[in-house]
Amino acid sequence: MTGSIRLLRSTALVVGMSAMVVAFAVSRADAQELAPLPEPQEINQARADLGKMLFFDPRMSGNTALSCASCHSPETGWGDGKALSDAYGDLLYFRNAPGLFNVASRNFFMWDGRLDGSDLGTVVRDMLTESHTMHMDSRLAQERLKQVPEYMEMFEAAYSAEPYGGRMYGAIGEFLKTIRTENAPFDAYLRGDESALSDSAVRGLALFEGKAECSACHSGAMLSDGNLHATGVPDHPDLLGLDPEKAADAANRQITLLRFYASMGTPNYMNLRQDVGNYIVTKDDIDVGKFTTPSLWDVGQTAPYMHSGVFVSLAEVVAFYIAGNDRMVPLDLSKTEQADLVAFLESLTGDEPTVTEPDLPDYALRDVGKN
Amino acid sequence: MKKFPAILMGASVFAIATFALAQDSFPPLATLAPPPIPDDNLMSPEKVALGEKLFWDGRLSGNGSMPCSACHLPDLGWGTGGPISFGYPGTKHWRNSQTILNSAYYNKLFWEGSATSLESQAKAAAGGAVAGNGDGSMMEMRLRFVPEYVSDFEEVFGTSWPHLANAWDAIAAYQRTIVTDAAQVPFDRHLAGDITAMSDAAQRGMDLFTGSAGCISCHNGALVSDQRFYNIGVAAAAEFEEDPLYQVTLRWELYQKGVPEDVYRSGDDDLGLYHVTKRPGDKSKFRTPSLRELRWTEPYMHNGAFATLQDVVAFYNAGGGEGQTAGLQPLNLSDDEQADLVVFLEALSMDEPFLADPPELPETATWSEFSK
Numbered sequence: 001m002t003g004s005i006r007l008l009r010s011t012a013l014v015v016g017m018s019a020m021v022v023a024f025a026v027s028r029a030d031a032q033e034l035a036p037l038p039e040p041q042e043i044n045q046a047r048a049d050l051g052k053m054l055f056f057d058p059r060m061s062g063n064t065a066l067s068c069a070s071c072h073s074p075e076t077g078w079g080d081g082k083a084l085s086d087a088y089g090d091l092l093y094f095r096n097a098p099g100l101f102n103v104a105s106r107n108f109f110m111w112d113g114r115l116d117g118s119d120l121g122t123v124v125r126d127m128l129t130e131s132h133t134m135h136m137d138s139r140l141a142q143e144r145l146k147q148v149p150e151y152m153e154m155f156e157a158a159y160s161a162e163p164y165g166g167r168m169y170g171a172i173g174e175f176l177k178t179i180r181t182e183n184a185p186f187d188a189y190l191r192g193d194e195s196a197l198s199d200s201a202v203r204g205l206a207l208f209e210g211k212a213e214c215s216a217c218h219s220g221a222m223l224s225d226g227n228l229h230a231t232g233v234p235d236h237p238d239l240l241g242l243d244p245e246k247a248a249d250a251a252n253r254q255i256t257l258l259r260f261y262a263s264m265g266t267p268n269y270m271n272l273r274q275d276v277g278n279y280i281v282t283k284d285d286i287d288v289g290k291f292t293t294p295s296l297w298d299v300g301q302t303a304p305y306m307h308s309g310v311f312v313s314l315a316e317v318v319a320f321y322i323a324g325n326d327r328m329v330p331l332d333l334s335k336t337e338q339a340d341l342v343a344f345l346e347s348l349t350g351d352e353p354t355v356t357e358p359d360l361p362d363y364a365l366r367d368v369g370k371n
Numbered sequence: 372m373k374k375f376p377a378i379l380m381g382a383s384v385f386a387i388a389t390f391a392l393a394q395d396s397f398p399p400l401a402t403l404a405p406p407p408i409p410d411d412n413l414m415s416p417e418k419v420a421l422g423e424k425l426f427w428d429g430r431l432s433g434n435g436s437m438p439c440s441a442c443h444l445p446d447l448g449w450g451t452g453g454p455i456s457f458g459y460p461g462t463k464h465w466r467n468s469q470t471i472l473n474s475a476y477y478n479k480l481f482w483e484g485s486a487t488s489l490e491s492q493a494k495a496a497a498g499g500a501v502a503g504n505g506d507g508s509m510m511e512m513r514l515r516f517v518p519e520y521v522s523d524f525e526e527v528f529g530t531s532w533p534h535l536a537n538a539w540d541a542i543a544a545y546q547r548t549i550v551t552d553a554a555q556v557p558f559d560r561h562l563a564g565d566i567t568a569m570s571d572a573a574q575r576g577m578d579l580f581t582g583s584a585g586c587i588s589c590h591n592g593a594l595v596s597d598q599r600f601y602n603i604g605v606a607a608a609a610e611f612e613e614d615p616l617y618q619v620t621l622r623w624e625l626y627q628k629g630v631p632e633d634v635y636r637s638g639d640d641d642l643g644l645y646h647v648t649k650r651p652g653d654k655s656k657f658r659t660p661s662l663r664e665l666r667w668t669e670p671y672m673h674n675g676a677f678a679t680l681q682d683v684v685a686f687y688n689a690g691g692g693e694g695q696t697a698g699l700q701p702l703n704l705s706d707d708e709q710a711d712l713v714v715f716l717e718a719l720s721m722d723e724p725f726l727a728d729p730p731e732l733p734e735t736a737t738w739s740e741f742s743k
Contacts, residue, residue: 062504063434064461089434091509131506135433140462140500143623147615241737251516251737258738259512270515270532273738363615368607369639371622 032220034209036190037297038105041177046158051175053154054168056357059144061134063089068127068134068172071097074353077301078179083236083309087256088135092249094239094257094275096309098294099302101350104177107226108292111307112277114264117226120173121166128169132256138165146371150361181297184350197347203337204344212321212331212341223296223348228278230289232325235275236308275308300349314342398592400581402559403663406475406547412490412540414547421523422545425538427729430513431497433504434460439496439542441503442468445727448668449549454675455610455617462501463616465608465624465641467675470668472725473661475547476594482657482673484600485647489543494536500627501620511535518740519733551663555721569718575708576715584687584702584712589659595719600644600656603699604692607640608674641673655694666720680713 054060058067066088071080078100080086085093095111103109106117115123128136145151145163152162159167181187186205188196197205208214217225237243239257241250261269264280278290291307305311311320318338324330333341408414426443429436442456442464443449449471451457456468466482474480480492497503497510514520514533524533527541553559558577560568569577580586589597610617625638628646644656657673671677677686686692688709691699704712 059461062461062500063459065434090436131433131509135504135506137500137504137623137627139627140619140623143619143626146622147619241739247737248735251735254738255509255512255516255735258515259509262512263508270741363619365613365615366618368611368618368621369637371625371636371638 032225034190034215034219034223035221037102037181037184037187038221040180041104043177044158044174046154047171047174048178049175050151050154050158051171051173052178052355053151053358053360054145054172055175057360060128060136060141060168061088062136062140065089066134068124069357071133072100074355077101077298077303078353079302081303083304083312084238084253087132087252090252091132091256092252093132094253094260095307096304099298100176100179101181101298101302102222102295103179105222106292106295107222107224108228111291112280113228113290113292114281120176121169124169124172124176125165132260138168141165141168144363147363147366148361149364179353179355181348181350184297185347186344187297187350189347198343200340200343201347202344204340204342204347207333207337207341208344212333212337214321214341217293218296224293226293228287228290228292230277230287230291230327232289232327233291233306233308233320234310236310239275239308240273277307296345296348298349300346301352314345318342318345397587397597400558400562400577400587400591400595401593402553402556402562403473403476403551403593406473406550408547409488409490412543414544415527417523418527418541418544419548421520421527422541422543423727424520424523424730424732425542426545428732430517431503431505431510431538432459433506433509435513437503437505439471439493439503440729443471445725448472448664448724450668452669454670454678455608456502458501458616458620459499459504463610463614463620464501465617465620466673467670469660470664471546471549472664472668473550473594475550476661477596477658478598479658483643483646484658489546490536490539493539493542493546497539501623507535510538513735514538516735516738517733518736521741549725549727551721551725555723556663557718557722558715561718570714572711572714573718574715576711576713576718579704579708579712580715584704584708586687586712589697590662595662596659598659600653600658601697602643602655602657602695603697604655604695605657605672605674605676605686606692608676611640643673652696656696662716662719664720664725666717667724680716681709684709684712684716 055068058064058070060067071085072078073080079097083096085095085097087093098111104120108117109115109123115126125138128134128141129138142163142165145155145168155161155163155167158171161167185196185201208218217227217229219225238246238250239253241247241254257275258269258272261272261280266272266276266280267283274289276288278287279285281287299314303312305314305317311317315338318341321328322331322333322338425431426439429438431438437459442451444451450468454467456464456466458464469482474489478487480486480489481495486492486495497505498507511533514524514535520533524530524537528534528537530537557568557573589599589601591597608617611621621638621641622635624646625635625642630638630642630646630649634642640655642654644653645651665671665680669678671680671683677683687699688702688704690701691697
């Protein structure tokens with residue numbers, strides 16, 4: 001008896017130490033090795049099935065015109081293929097809609113690092129209820145779902161309970177766990193299949209980890225240090241309103257941007273004229289222009305790139321890093337080296353998603369007074 | 372059958388008692404004075420002009436296209452003309468859109484009296500999920516990107532940027548100009564001494580109204596409303612049985628207004644004042660509406676149950692509806708008397724409807740046009 005208690009204690013100690021080591025490794029970006037994709041998380045299938053329906057259902061938005069898939073479609077790499085997204089109603093958004101591959105393994109959500117990556121339910125709630133995205137009153141969403149018999153059954157199967165805000169968010173979060181990179185050549189390469197990469201891609205990998213220094217930030221199993229950096233990526237001209245022909249659209253993006261700043265309690269928000277990134281979280285000047293390091297898995301499916309969608313191709317992204325700016329030293333890469341780097345980046349891309357929009361069940365009449 | 376005479380007798384006694392009370396103690400019908408102006412929102416022509424623009428401006432809604440005027444159309448009596456108001460896209464509403472006309476005189480707004488000023492009513496309607504569905508901070512930022520509004524708000528309110536609370540002030544000021552012109556109302560001309568203003572039928576109807584029909588016990592004073600709340604037994608809207616979207620809204624209203632769970636679970640109709648007070652005795656009570664401008668503001672009741680004034684009078688003549696707690700009794704009016712009553716009700720309206728044309732709305736600009 002005494003012996004087994006000791007054993008338990010020592011096991012607990014070892015587990016605790018391992019956790020510390022891992023935590024230490026995560027905090028040191030440059031210490032992370034490139035690694036295969038994170039293992040799939042356990043899925044509650046009934047909740048994921050429900051979440052998939054809700055993900056595609058426009059009744060989850062205030063005006064029933066937008067679903068999650070409106071800006072995160074499997075047909076466009078779980079993004080929308082646009083530099084800057086549309087927004088709710090007649091408004092327009094100020095950032096690029098990121099793809100959702102491996103979203104359950106991120107350190108932060110949102111380009112500005114506003115939300116904790118371990119909490120899928122909260123990012124879902126934020127997207128559904130935020131006034132520039134889906135602008136949903138969750139109590140109204142609840143009552144809409146209760147008006148659909150199939151949803152009543154699916155909530156019963158998933159939660160043994162009726163539709164309710166937290167359950168809606170949790171179900172969509174469960175579905176998000178299923179969105180993963182599938183069959184990316186570089187993942188196979190890391191798992192031992194050396195033939196998975198072309199010679200050009202292998203040379204690109206050497207550059208990625210070597211003189212191009214990409215892996216200084218794009219490292220670990222997510223090809224991201226899970227951190228925030230200011231790399232001097234410009235805002236998109238469509239946000240800045242420099243083209244008089246597009247002034248009306250630009251104003252609609254600026255409205256959502258400054259409104260967002262106001263709602264985050266950002267100092268001097270009426271006079272800000274750029275996307276200040278992580279500054280809205282910390283209100284510390286050193287964080288102006290910092291954005292989360294995106295994962296590079298499936299980067300071939302998620303153009304355009306950067307928080308502002310300002311680069312339409314991987315070649316443009318590479319050219320940006322080569323040119324350098326006041327925050328990053330220029331890189332000296334030959335044309336062949338640039339092509340090799342792009343070839344490697346393309347090897348990070350897996351299969352196109354096979355998920356398609358489900359048939360959505362209709363509202364049905366209920367017995368009045370049996371709510 | 373044995374009980375029948377007793378009930379009739381009881382009813383007569385009650386009717387007589389009501390009549391006697393009416394004669395003695397109800398505020399008399401009168402011509403409206405100018406509407407009250409709150410000390411913290413004084414009128415000015417510039418404020419009213421700004422409020423007029425904002426009343427028509429979809430920027431004060433969630434999707435940019437549901438201004439106040441979407442459900443308060445001048446051509447439709449400043450309502451929607453239908454039994455139940457339009458809902459925000461993807462929703463249906465659940466009550467009749469009340470006229471804006473003379474809303475300046477009410478001390479509580481909405482059928483359930485949940486707003487205590489025009490200012491707070493405008494805010495609530497623009498933000499309600501089945502009405503304007505606007506987010507406050509987003510509506511405010513939309514206004515700030517309109518240079519004309521920036522200068523209007525600065526002139527009227529002295530702020531460097533539009534503040535949303537001031538938008539509701541301006542709209543309320545505008546609404547205080549949407550009031551009956553007594554010179555155009557037969558009843559008011561009659562009170563002023565014009566003996567030709569009301570027909571004989573209207574005068575007979577007025578006698579019934581203030582006398583044996585007992586209407587004046589609730590519809591009294593210059594506004595022709597006591598601004599109290601009664602359950603007169605108007606039946607639940609048929610829409611709640613027929614359309615899933617009305618059912619969604621009915622449950623949502625119960626839920627979001629925080630009724631106890633058993634009331635939510637069994638809710639089968641609009642509970643009116645109960646939504647505000649949660650007192651069981653307040654179920655199905657609604658605020659007595661003004662009877663001015665009825666000619667232009669059909670249909671009638673909180674859910675638009677009655678399309679015509681004849682229907683309304685017939686409803687009261689029968690003693691109100693099932694479950695009423697307002698003490699209504701059958702009136703036993705003849706067909707001619709009912710017709711006279713309708714003629715009088717019509718004489719409380721202006722000769723022509725109060726109309727207004729939409730103003731020209733200002734343009735949005737980019738931030739490059741702001742001064743820092």
